[in-house]
Amino acid sequence: MDFRFTEEQEMIAETLESLLGDICSTAHLRKMIDAGQTYEASRWQALAELGLCGVLVPEDLGGLGLSEIEFVRIAEICGAFLLPEPLVESAGVALPLLAQICGTDTALKDIVAQLAVGEGHAVLFHPAMPLAAHADTARFVLRSDGKRIKYGRPGEMGVQAQLAADPLTPLFSIAVGEGCSDSLPSEQIEKAVATARDRGALFAAARMTGIAQSALDQAVAYAREREQFGKPIGSYQAVKHRLAEVQVAIEFVRPVLYAAAALVARGDDLARAHVAHAWLRAGETVRLATERAVHVHGAMGYSWEADIHLFLKRALVLSRSWGSRDLHLEHVAMRTNRYGALDAERLFGDPR
Amino acid sequence: MDLIYTREQEDFRMEVRQWMQENVPAEALSSFDASREGFEAHRSWEARLNAGRWGMVTWPEAYGGRGLDLIRWLIFEEEYIRAGAPLRVNQNGIFLLGPTLMEYGSDAQKSRFLPTMASGEEIWAQAWSEPQAGSDLAAVRSTARRDGDDYLLKGHKIWSSRAVYADWAFGLFRTEPDEKRHKGLSLIFFPLDAPGVTVQPIAQIDGETGFAEIMLDDVRVPAFNRLGEEGQGWSICMTTAGFERGLMLRSPARYQMAAARLVALWKRLGDDAPQSAQEGVLQAVMDADAYALAIYRTASKLIAGGHIGAEASTNKIFWSTMDMRLHRTALDLLGPLGTLTEAAPAAEDGGAWLDGYYFALSGPIYAGSNEIQKNIIAERVLGLPRA
Numbered sequence: 001m002d003f004r005f006t007e008e009q010e011m012i013a014e015t016l017e018s019l020l021g022d023i024c025s026t027a028h029l030r031k032m033i034d035a036g037q038t039y040e041a042s043r044w045q046a047l048a049e050l051g052l053c054g055v056l057v058p059e060d061l062g063g064l065g066l067s068e069i070e071f072v073r074i075a076e077i078c079g080a081f082l083l084p085e086p087l088v089e090s091a092g093v094a095l096p097l098l099a100q101i102c103g104t105d106t107a108l109k110d111i112v113a114q115l116a117v118g119e120g121h122a123v124l125f126h127p128a129m130p131l132a133a134h135a136d137t138a139r140f141v142l143r144s145d146g147k148r149i150k151y152g153r154p155g156e157m158g159v160q161a162q163l164a165a166d167p168l169t170p171l172f173s174i175a176v177g178e179g180c181s182d183s184l185p186s187e188q189i190e191k192a193v194a195t196a197r198d199r200g201a202l203f204a205a206a207r208m209t210g211i212a213q214s215a216l217d218q219a220v221a222y223a224r225e226r227e228q229f230g231k232p233i234g235s236y237q238a239v240k241h242r243l244a245e246v247q248v249a250i251e252f253v254r255p256v257l258y259a260a261a262a263l264v265a266r267g268d269d270l271a272r273a274h275v276a277h278a279w280l281r282a283g284e285t286v287r288l289a290t291e292r293a294v295h296v297h298g299a300m301g302y303s304w305e306a307d308i309h310l311f312l313k314r315a316l317v318l319s320r321s322w323g324s325r326d327l328h329l330e331h332v333a334m335r336t337n338r339y340g341a342l343d344a345e346r347l348f349g350d351p352r
Numbered sequence: 353m354d355l356i357y358t359r360e361q362e363d364f365r366m367e368v369r370q371w372m373q374e375n376v377p378a379e380a381l382s383s384f385d386a387s388r389e390g391f392e393a394h395r396s397w398e399a400r401l402n403a404g405r406w407g408m409v410t411w412p413e414a415y416g417g418r419g420l421d422l423i424r425w426l427i428f429e430e431e432y433i434r435a436g437a438p439l440r441v442n443q444n445g446i447f448l449l450g451p452t453l454m455e456y457g458s459d460a461q462k463s464r465f466l467p468t469m470a471s472g473e474e475i476w477a478q479a480w481s482e483p484q485a486g487s488d489l490a491a492v493r494s495t496a497r498r499d500g501d502d503y504l505l506k507g508h509k510i511w512s513s514r515a516v517y518a519d520w521a522f523g524l525f526r527t528e529p530d531e532k533r534h535k536g537l538s539l540i541f542f543p544l545d546a547p548g549v550t551v552q553p554i555a556q557i558d559g560e561t562g563f564a565e566i567m568l569d570d571v572r573v574p575a576f577n578r579l580g581e582e583g584q585g586w587s588i589c590m591t592t593a594g595f596e597r598g599l600m601l602r603s604p605a606r607y608q609m610a611a612a613r614l615v616a617l618w619k620r621l622g623d624d625a626p627q628s629a630q631e632g633v634l635q636a637v638m639d640a641d642a643y644a645l646a647i648y649r650t651a652s653k654l655i656a657g658g659h660i661g662a663e664a665s666t667n668k669i670f671w672s673t674m675d676m677r678l679h680r681t682a683l684d685l686l687g688p689l690g691t692l693t694e695a696a697p698a699a700e701d702g703g704a705w706l707d708g709y710y711f712a713l714s715g716p717i718y719a720g721s722n723e724i725q726k727n728i729i730a731e732r733v734l735g736l737p738r739a
């Protein structure tokens with residue numbers, strides 16, 4: 001029992017953090033928005049060079065063969081920097097699913113290997129994810145109703161552009177019933193899709209957590225600088241306490257998030273309930289963090305010029321992805337129905 | 353990251369479980385606040401725990417412990433609470449003063465005070481607050497005047513939990529009367545039956561005695577009873593407060609058990625439970641899980657040599673808020689039945705939910721109010737400017 005990330009896990013996170021600090025600042029994002037872009041090939045390339053496009057793909061299929069424990073931190077950092085490119089969507093969700101179902105199909109295995117080194121990206125549509133980002137430029141679009149999987153190129157699958165609140169998240173819908181290849185329903189597919197859905201919710205929660213931290217950091221920075229009545233507004237208790245409450249909320253998302261990742265990695269029965277918990281908590285926290293950060297900025301927070309709205313909008317999109325409050329509460333209720341006299345020893349699942 | 357109990361940890365859990373099964377009294381002890389008998393029954397339980405070397409498992413063996421790490425302590429607590437074992441009457445000793453003594457005490461002080469603390473022979477109260485010094489603890493006025501090898505203690509302490517029947521208190525006193533605020537304070541122990549000490553019980557919100565006022569009129573104690581250096585009192589108190597807010601005083605199993613009871617109540621009520629209360633029940637389960645996970649994470653960090661910092665304040669806000677929410681949900685589930693006291697024939701769970709609600713109300717106040725914790729987080733974690 002050791003609830004710390006290993007040195008290697010920390011190192012991956014630090015490397016990504018410093019990379020994104022260099023190439024994914026809000027100034028970079030602003031330039032993209034002004035130019036009407038939502039994807040930057042050079043940034044994708046830089047991520048690919050770190051091997052990040054294939055983190056969850058087994059080594060024999062050309063990936064790094066790491067687990068959700070590594071990826072949860074990656075997703076959190078992608079959230080914190082508002083990474084526009086679909087690293088989490090592809091490397092965190094769609095690609096590992098494809099790797100799981102490709103079996104002996106060599107054409108599919110080739111595609112997996114190429115995607116794992118960043119030659120394009122994949123996206124997944126699912127009942128819990130009816131609007132997927134970056135579907136038009138995907139090399140591979142997967143669509144599942146939870147039981148079967150169809151896949152093909154964006155053109156073949158009938159994806160249609162929608163305009164989302166977040167200027168850097170191009171969302172697409174998918175026409176029902178389209179698609180060139182169709183898998184037969186099987187227990188194995190159903191299980192793989194269920195895991196993909198758990199990953200989707202888990203990594204959405206991770207991104208929301210990263211955004212919450214960034215929004216808090218910005219609110220704090222502003223509250224230290226901005227003066228009213230001759231003092232920094234951050235010296236007033238009404239401001240302090242609102243921000244301290246955000247800090248408390250964030251501190252109690254992270255352990256749930258990381259434990260959920262460990263349980264998904266282990267394939268534990270309890271994983272889904274912890275994922276649901278993380279998703280619910282992260283959603284509440286990022287709402288609190290972004291709304292309060294806007295408020296602490298005053299009218300500046302209501303302007304296009306301040307960066308904070310970018311965080312608010314990404315959070316709006318993510319907190320409505322990979323399930324609803326009702327769905328996730330139901331997953332918590334399923335665990336609760338099994339809750340015995342004191343379930344403490346089952347907190348970390350049932351490894352044996 | 354490895355979230356699997358080792359074989360040894362599982363064996364340890366079973367060892368605790370078995371001992372508790374064989375030793376926990378079948379009937380609940382009567383409250384340690386309400387009567388001397390209840391208090392003494394709890395003291396006997398502490399002696400029994402100590403005989404099994406379960407008094408304080410994290411302490412070194414020399415002081416009556418087992419030298420175990422914090423993960424084992426969490427497992428111990430889970431089993432202790434699962435077994436329905438009595439509340440720890442010496443909690444201010446073993447959870448607050450004990451660890452502080454371990455850090456600041458001389459060997460002679462540790463040998464003198466820790467073993468009798470572990471065994472329950474000496475039960476401790478905390479005597480910090482004064483009528484004019486609550487949140488603003490640095491405003492304490494009680495003095496300790498040096499007289500040869502002794503101190504003479506004088507002043508007025510208040511809200512001291514369990515001081516009515518306890519044996520000893522650890523108090524915060526001004527050793528240098530000319531120094532202001534945080535300076536010139538010292539932490540000094542005094543027996544509650546020493547000449548010059550008057551203890552006046554104070555009834556709490558539920559009408560039962562729970563804390564007390566302590567008047568000190570030239571109470572003579574040896575300088576040996578001072579912990580740390582003269583003038584070091586404030587920083588020592590902050591160490592103690594870290595234990596109080598952070599980790600030891602409120603172990604996660606307590607809330608997991610409360611959540612499990614709430615779930616049981618909800619299921620028992622079935623269709624009679626109001627629809628709107630369901631989310632509160634699920635929230636309680638999630639809160640208890642989140643708190644436990646956070647504490648396991650902190651424990652892992654501490655075992656690896658880290659220190660408890662501002663988590664102490666975030667933890668305190670979280671457990672006190674969660675406890676309030678949980679009990680409010682229980683009362684909502686029960687509707688009018690929730691307002692019945694234990695004496696009422698129709699009371700559910702012996703009126704425990706109302707009692708629990710009263711107790712939860714004090715959580716945001718004691719151990720440094722939640723407003724004070726938010727100030728600490730804002731200034732020390734977030735780096736916002738002082739007022």
Ligand SMILES: Cc1cc2nc3c(=O)[nH]c(=O)nc-3n(C[C@H](O)[C@H](O)[C@H](O)COP(=O)(O)OP(=O)(O)OC[C@H]3O[C@@H](n4cnc5c(N)ncnc54)[C@H](O)[C@@H]3O)c2cc1C
Pocket residue numbers: 237477478479480481483485486487488510511512513514563714717718719720721722723724
């Ligand atoms: C059940 C219980 C057990 C206790 N046991 C002990 C014990 O064993 N030993 C002991 O020494 N003490 C004990 N206390 C006392 C406790 O430590 C104090 O109640 C606490 O420190 C608050 O002080 P106060 O009651 O004087 O409230 P005050 O300090 O008067 O505060 C009143 C209200 O004002 C708010 N407030 C105060 N200052 C500020 C500020 N700067 N900014 C914003 N809000 C502020 C507080 O948050 C609170 O809501 C106990 C209290 C309770 C309720």
